[in-house]
Amino acid sequence: MNIDLKFFAVRPEDAPDDVAEARDLLATSGLDFDNHIELLVVCRGDGRLVACAGLDHNIIKCVAVAREFRGDSLSLRLGSEIISVAAQMGRFRLFLYSMPHNRHLFRGWGFYPLVEVPGVVILMENSPLALQRYCDSLRSQRVAGERIGCAVLNANPFTLGHQYLLERAAAECDWLHVFVVKEDASTFSYADRFAMVADGVKKIPKVTLHPGSEYIISRATFPGYFLKDKKPIAHIRAAIDLLLFRDHIAPALAINHRYVGTEPFDSVTKLYNADMEYWLQRAPSRAPVIKVVEVQRTSMDGNAISASAVRQLLSQCGMHSIEKLVPATTLEILERTYSAKSQLAVAGDDQT
Incomplete structure (x- = not known):
């Protein structure tokens, strides 16, 4: 899909329009927007928001990609952007929650499973050795x-x-x-x-x-x-x-x-x-x-x-x-x- 994609990091309180679009995008994945997010990374293309990921302290949450972009490399770029934003804030040790069926997606971001509540949620960390x-x-x-x-x-x-x-x-x-x-x-x-x-x-x-x-x-x-x-x-x-x-x-x-x-x-x-x-x-x-x-x-x-x-x-x-x-x-x-x-x-x- 040959569309010019641009990433932005915004504070939710300063970007109500981005938050509204992120809520709609998350809803398509059966997710809600989490009000504890400090920063929201959004990706825009073709005049609309097509991906988002939020950061709450050292926890990545509210990750979603528009359905028509899920087969492309956008997810990897989104992961790179949110991890880079966290690093700029001095947050290098990161956690992430995902539905279990998405674990392979986030393994591509460099996250490793720690524990799973069967069929509900999996907690991941960006280190394979820290817990060990x-x-x-x-x-x-x-x-x-x-x-x-x-x-x-x-x-x-x-x-x-x-x-x-x-x-x-x-x-x-x-x-x-x-x-x-x-x-x-x-x-x-x-x-x-x-x-x-x-x-x-x-x-x-x-x-x-x-x-x-x-x-x-x-x-x-x-x-x-x-x-x-x-x-x-x-x-x-x-x-x-x-x-x-x-x-x-x-x-x-x-x-x-x-x-x-x-x-x-x-x-x-x-x-x-x-x-x-x-x-x-x-x-x-x-x-x-x-x-x-x-x-x-x-x-x-x-x-x-x-x-x-x-x-x-x-x-x-x-x-x-x-x-x-x-x-x-x-x-x-x-x-x-x-x-x-x-x-x-x-x-x-x-x-x-």
């Missing part, structure tokens, strides 16, 4: 034992509830591996949350504390534009995270138990706990089963301790109000880092 290297680094920290446990914490902030969960898990296991969610989408920064957990586990024996990674509850969030029925989105996002854990991370450390606190407050975390039981224990997999151990939350004055409750008290009443709910080490970090007068956001899920 990460798991190799974990493997070097493996500890022998029959019962090897794990807990993944957001710790926003680290509370006596978190400390109780880890103490209980460590007491029941030959060794416990603890991961702190790396994504900086919480009230408290990753650096501060990691410091709180590090101080909180110092006196707990048989524990290895691991930094977070993009392979554990990261910004590689499932893009909802794949599904017309939006209800399963949270479940599929959880599936991607949990399959990565079961198939790659857990085997590297020989983890066979994962500990989580009961969730009486936050609906998102409660659903995640339920999904955890399915994907780690019952879903078909070549990887070993990981038993999910749900520990009843500890309480204070008859109320279950939660990070969301601590954030609310801190925002409304100041540091003195949380003294009975967090370890002394957490209180020290909060007093040192945050002003008691600062207005802290209380929104967001608990994520233990």
Whole structure:
């Protein structure tokens, strides 16, 4: 097809006409436009938009090519353009979500499959070795034992509830591996949350504390534009995270138990706990089963301790109000880092 094709990178908020055309093009592939896109690469030819691809941080999404151009080299050129735009922004490590039947198309872009929710979505990365290297680094920290446990914490902030969960898990296991969610989408920064957990586990024996990674509850969030029925989105996002854990991370450390606190407050975390039981224990997999151990939350004055409750008290009443709910080490970090007068956001899920 001999048509002059030109590529442009635009910000969605500055290009409503491009966004409108991209929405129409995506719709022809059964996709929706994702409003989290920072930059949109569009290709125009013959007076219309014939291809598009979006970038959300380091995630490529909203990729579509007009049907009559799909047999040409336009897809490869589109991939080259969006990857180049990402590189100009200093983003070299990229992830991409695709319907499983398009995996061969994106292999041509230099992306490799990480994990697949069968028949629904596949997560890919632009490196064939990055996940393997990460798991190799974990493997070097493996500890022998029959019962090897794990807990993944957001710790926003680290509370006596978190400390109780880890103490209980460590007491029941030959060794416990603890991961702190790396994504900086919480009230408290990753650096501060990691410091709180590090101080909180110092006196707990048989524990290895691991930094977070993009392979554990990261910004590689499932893009909802794949599904017309939006209800399963949270479940599929959880599936991607949990399959990565079961198939790659857990085997590297020989983890066979994962500990989580009961969730009486936050609906998102409660659903995640339920999904955890399915994907780690019952879903078909070549990887070993990981038993999910749900520990009843500890309480204070008859109320279950939660990070969301601590954030609310801190925002409304100041540091003195949380003294009975967090370890002394957490209180020290909060007093040192945050002003008691600062207005802290209380929104967001608990994520233990």
